[in-house]
Amino acid sequence: MRNDVPRLQGERIVLEPMVLADSHAIQRLFPHWEIVRYLSHGLEWPYPADGARRLLQEVTFPSVAQGIEWAWSIRLNGKRRPLIGAISVADRPDDNRGFWLGLDWHGQGLMTEACTLATDYWFDVLGFPVMRVPKAMANMPSRRLSEREGMRLVQVGPRNFVSGRMPAGIWETTAAEWRSRKLLPPPPFQAQPLG
Numbered sequence: 001m002r003n004d005v006p007r008l009q010g011e012r013i014v015l016e017p018m019v020l021a022d023s024h025a026i027q028r029l030f031p032h033w034e035i036v037r038y039l040s041h042g043l044e045w046p047y048p049a050d051g052a053r054r055l056l057q058e059v060t061f062p063s064v065a066q067g068i069e070w071a072w073s074i075r076l077n078g079k080r081r082p083l084i085g086a087i088s089v090a091d092r093p094d095d096n097r098g099f100w101l102g103l104d105w106h107g108q109g110l111m112t113e114a115c116t117l118a119t120d121y122w123f124d125v126l127g128f129p130v131m132r133v134p135k136a137m138a139n140m141p142s143r144r145l146s147e148r149e150g151m152r153l154v155q156v157g158p159r160n161f162v163s164g165r166m167p168a169g170i171w172e173t174t175a176a177e178w179r180s181r182k183l184l185p186p187p188p189f190q191a192q193p194l195g
């Protein structure tokens, strides 16, 4: 089954369907300890020289073709559109979204933007009722992201990561919760005192 992954346009970034040519930029930006340490232990570490190409060809593209994964490169808007990270959503038990961002672009809220685009797609286009994501409790930036998205911690237990076995949580949000957060009215108007 062919699975069409669309381009998703954001304010500062664009999500482009992942292609094999992206493996060069991924190979350069991804294999850094700060990026991989809280990823699942299935990741080969130290990262092999052809790790990005193999991951795309042997794991990502077959899953996309099967219709169980939707994978994007994250690119900055503009003329050159450099690749700065990756995000995917997948129909896998308790593991529906994964992402990473190159070190130079951390801390600017860019992944929040990418997550909004991919999660809207998960609920509004693909029509899944629930999103669940696992993450190490120690992975504060990723946890903050889930907290800010209104996700609930529904399960806690040890899991194996690249940096070892440690406490982890499964975070969840439903389609209804996701939509209701987006429809929240703006904060009440504060009247300015006269005179």
Ligand SMILES: CC(C)(COP(=O)(O)OP(=O)(O)OC[C@H]1O[C@@H](n2cnc3c(N)ncnc32)[C@H](O)[C@@H]1OP(=O)(O)O)[C@@H](O)C(=O)NCCC(=O)NCCS
Pocket: 034, 035, 036, 038, 039, 099, 100, 101, 102, 105, 106, 107, 108, 109, 110, 111, 112, 134, 135, 136, 139, 140, 141, 142, 144, 145, 148
């Ligand atoms: C997770 C990741 C994508 C976050 O990307 P980002 O664009 O920097 O995220 P944001 O700018 O939206 O910031 C995330 C939050 O983490 C906070 N944060 C950042 N570094 C932190 C730290 N060391 N300790 C505590 N909080 C931290 C930020 O202040 C922000 O919180 P806020 O919303 O309260 O201000 C990025 O850190 C990354 O690529 N990590 C490696 C891969 C990874 O762990 N992926 C997720 C696996 S579950």
